Amino acid sequence: MSAGIAMGLQRVARADGTAALVAVSSNGLHPIDATLDQLLACPLDEVYAVIDSSVQRPALTDVGPVLAPVESQEVWAAGVTYERSRQARVEESTVKDVYDLAFEAERPEIFMKAAGWRVPAPGSPLRIRADSTWDVPEPELALVITATGELAGYLVADDLSSRSIEGQNPLYLAQAKIFDDALALSDTLVLARGVDRAIESARIDLRIERDGSEAFAGHTSVASMKRSFSELIGYLFRELSHPAGVVLCTGTGLVPPDEFTLEDGDDVEITIEGVGQLQHSVYRSKRGVA
Helix, strand or coil, rough: CCCCCCCCCEEEEEECCCEEECCCCEEEEEEEECCCHHCCCCHHHHHHHHHHHHHCCCCCCCCCCCCCCCCCCCEEEECCCHHHHHHHHHHCCCHHHHHHHHHHCCHHHHHECCCHHHHHHHHHCCEEECCCEECCCCCEEEEEEECCCEEEEEEEEEEEEEHHHHCHHHHHHHHHHCCCCCCCEECEEEEEHHHHHHHHCEEEEEEEEEEEEEEEEEEEHHHCCCCCCCHHHHHHHHCCCEEEEEEEEEECCCCCCCCCCCCCCCCCEECCCCEEEECCCCCCCCCCCC
């Protein structure tokens, strides 16, 4: 993309500790006179107009650490959107046909993953539940959507999950998915207009390192998704408003083998072509189990 054109957005800390929204261009980081909540509340053409105007301003010379790329936006997730995910859910579950039905159904599985305030800063470690015995990262492309239901951009996501808990009973999905430090998002919201339709066939890579050695590596493609972005967005907005916009993780097609589980100290690296890279470590919760 040419110089002076915004490629993405970041939230960064100011010197006084408050948050600032900036446009990312080849010339640097440019301040935006709006919060992410205010920006995503607008129609998409207005979002781009604000961003384009900000890029005309001088780049910042001193910014603090990058913050989570969400404010009050909820993060939702779609499940069983890849064949590999269906296979994995069937293998883990005591109620196997429910995932076959979800994969083939007209209506997708969509569930709440995290409130915006629960999302840690990019690179922060994620948690393995103390009461879980089988845990995996779930590399996912995340869609950033305006309040008007328009696709504004993309993030890399790790929807870390407890397969042992969900496998006991599908009704335990919330406990398998929603807990402290259970979600990671990349630092830069890549604008959709800059990558056009290339993301629909982007490669997704996952690498897990343990004690300095590779414990797992694999890849898949967004092209393997059963459902389209517009279909998932349509269902998410069907009877539910998102006044400050919303983030939707689109499901995973990359699942380690059944004998693999995350361990304390593992390092996870997820790369999505055209979107970016997400790196974080993993720690096991030390909370007591009743």
